[in-house]
Amino acid sequence: xxxxxxxxxxxxxxxxxxxxxxxxxxxxxxxxxxxxxxxxxxxxxxxxxxxxxxxxxxxxxxxxxxxxxxxxxxxxxxxxxxxxxxxxxxxxxxxxxxxxxxxxxxxxxxxxxxxxxxxxxxxxxxxxxxxxxxxxxxxxxxxxxxxxxxxxxxxxxxxxxxxxxxxxxxxxxxxxxxxxxxxxxxxxxxxxxxxxxxxxxxxxxxxxxxxxxxxxxxxxxxxxxxxxxxxxxxxxxxxxxxxxxxxxxxxxxxxxxxxxxxxxxxxxxxxxxxxxxxxxxxxxxxxxxxxxxxxxxxxxxxxxxxxxxxxxxxxxxxxxxxxxxxxxxxxxxxxxxxxxxxx
Ligand SMILES: NC(=O)c1ccc[n+]([C@@H]2O[C@H](COP(=O)([O-])OP(=O)(O)OC[C@H]3O[C@@H](n4cnc5c(N)ncnc54)[C@H](O)[C@@H]3O)[C@@H](O)[C@H]2O)c1
Numbered sequence: 001x002x003x004x005x006x007x008x009x010x011x012x013x014x015x016x017x018x019x020x021x022x023x024x025x026x027x028x029x030x031x032x033x034x035x036x037x038x039x040x041x042x043x044x045x046x047x048x049x050x051x052x053x054x055x056x057x058x059x060x061x062x063x064x065x066x067x068x069x070x071x072x073x074x075x076x077x078x079x080x081x082x083x084x085x086x087x088x089x090x091x092x093x094x095x096x097x098x099x100x101x102x103x104x105x106x107x108x109x110x111x112x113x114x115x116x117x118x119x120x121x122x123x124x125x126x127x128x129x130x131x132x133x134x135x136x137x138x139x140x141x142x143x144x145x146x147x148x149x150x151x152x153x154x155x156x157x158x159x160x161x162x163x164x165x166x167x168x169x170x171x172x173x174x175x176x177x178x179x180x181x182x183x184x185x186x187x188x189x190x191x192x193x194x195x196x197x198x199x200x201x202x203x204x205x206x207x208x209x210x211x212x213x214x215x216x217x218x219x220x221x222x223x224x225x226x227x228x229x230x231x232x233x234x235x236x237x238x239x240x241x242x243x244x245x246x247x248x249x250x251x252x253x254x255x256x257x258x259x260x261x262x263x264x265x266x267x268x269x270x271x272x273x274x275x276x277x278x279x280x281x282x283x284x285x286x287x288x289x290x291x292x293x294x295x296x297x298x299x300x301x302x303x304x305x306x307x308x309x310x311x312x313x314x315x316x317x318x319x320x321x322x323x324x325x326x327x328x329x330x331x332x333x334x335x336x337x338x339x340x341x342x343x
Pocket of ligand 1: 009077123
């Protein structure tokens with residue numbers, strides 16, 4: 001079995017708590033080195049895993065042979081770290097958002113192609129059992145053709161870390177937006193055609209957006225209604241997917257999808273009324289929709305093991321679980337959202 005000699009750049013929340021333990025537990029990977037400018041984080045890694053540590057990624061590339069670099073540094077470094085990895089003959093598994101801007105994302109893709117390497121962006125929301133269950137429900141056709149996807153995240157957070165500031169490529173459009181645009185676009189199976197978007201900074205202690213309202217019309221005609229609201233005292237429903245014959249919502253307490261739908265053949269026959277005087281001065285057709293309900297607990301589904309998907313892509317030559325072209329489209333939408341909001 002080929003073992004991928006792996007390095008992690010950035011030992012913060014996602015680097016230390018997710019990537020490092022996953023690499024260590026997955027037998028296709030060997031943690032060879034870590035990079036972080038904070039000395040005690042390097043000490044911690046040396047003590048716990050016996051790996052080589054570096055304050056600067058360039059020193060690591062000079063000293064060691066690495067196959068895969070996992071980039072979990074702050075967003076504004078993703079482009080620089082990715083290109084350095086390609087220049088040193090490594091593949092890249094980079095955390096979301098791919099980069100600070102569409103130009104940076106394109107520079108990363110150009111570099112990947114120039115050096116003949118591979119890159120995948122870590123979009124964990126695609127892999128969750130909640131999302132796998134939803135795809136299954138929609139693909140079953142139970143609610144008919146989907147015409148609208150509503151996705152929201154809400155809370156009240158006076159954010160005070162680097163993600164609160166524009167100069168760090170922070171803000172919720174980049175941060176959670178990268179997750180939800182990826183999810184909703186993947187569900188719609190189409191690119192975006194038109195976008196309107198409004199960004200505000202309300203509760204945050206920084207200057208980056210913490211309220212995002214975007215409407216994206218896909219080439220396939222689906223309307224994506226996206227709201228990320230970190231200044232909302234009341235919760236907003238996280239998901240509603242609307243189809244011609246029903247809709248699906250997520251129940252956060254029950255951890256289940258709730259489907260309300262009807263069967264076409266159970267509808268009454270109704271005739272179209274002739275003329276311009278509504279019959280009996282009555283509103284509505286008088287029919288009762290024969291609604292049926294289903295509850296699908298997400299525990300019936302398994303989450304995808306992302307590092308297994310990495311191994312299949314980087315080593316076994318399988319199609320990427322998150323193809324770079326799809327992430328480029330996410331980056332393009334983020335860029336268009338920002339342009340619209342800035343007028
Ligand atoms: N996929 C997800 O679900 C998810 C979750 C959290 C964060 N992220 C992404 O991961 C990235 C890191 O976020 P975080 O929340 O872990 O941040 P963090 O602040 O917790 O950690 C960042 C780490 O990078 C280190 N660092 C700073 N400058 C560096 C440099 N030049 N080279 C190497 N390391 C450097 C810091 O010392 C720190 O240890 C961001 O792009 C973020 O959007 C993704």
